[in-house]
Amino acid sequence: MTDQHKHGYLVGGEVHRAFIKPQHDKPWTAVQYAAVEVDDYEHVTDEDQQPGKKTLAVCEGCIILGTHADMKATADHLLANPSQLETNEVMGSAIIGDRYRWKNGKIPFRIHPALRDQYRVYDAIKHWHEMTPIRLEPHSAGSDYVEFVPGSGCASAVGRQGGRQEIIVGPGCTTGNLIHEIGHTVGLWHEQSRIDRDAWVEILWSNMDPRYSHNFEQHITDGIDLNYYDYGSIMHYPSNAFSRNGQPTIRPRRNGPEMGQRSGLSVGDIAAVRAICSRI
């Protein structure tokens, strides 16, 4: 088993360049993502039915930006109309990259019946309920909800996308991985993608598997990463993420907790979530 899979990343497929809007009212941000084929459980209603396939745009190993087709269409449009890259207006599938909030911090959820070991999901939800004001509640009515579905890695979109959205749960996804993925669903990006990350960590490119170096090449800011940089965040990559040789790919520049823990939300994570909730 490779390190990539041990960490539960959803990897594979060609790498593409595109644009997202991590902040609703700010210009576009360039990103790279992998086009990853996954099982499509949206219309699968019982365990005997075989899922179809769909291709998702997955950045940084576990963030679902949308479908590859939508991301490519938006990128093609913007590259053909580059003046729009600097505009703040929202158009078409731009909504995919936006981080929308869940009303009153409540996230309706479903668990697909084909998902094994569902206790992982319930344990992760219990942790969120114990540590934060966020509440995941069984979906009954309303169009917006998240569904936990089977897959080969762990992945989630960032924030409320509108309509049905997924958290993909691979066989290797632990409760800790799912606490991390729910963090994305709530609206958190990866700690090591912060705009100020180079002041806090050094990226060791020579140890990196070149197929995955695109996961380290971008900075995404959503306007709430103004608190101190948190090595102990559950949203931080482990120090050997996407290593080709087992050696570190990320080295801290200062003293601090070990990077990449997946046991629970850190004090900094909880503060970030409270900041989000205070703006809902």
Ligand SMILES: [Zn+2]
């Ligand atoms: Zn992630």
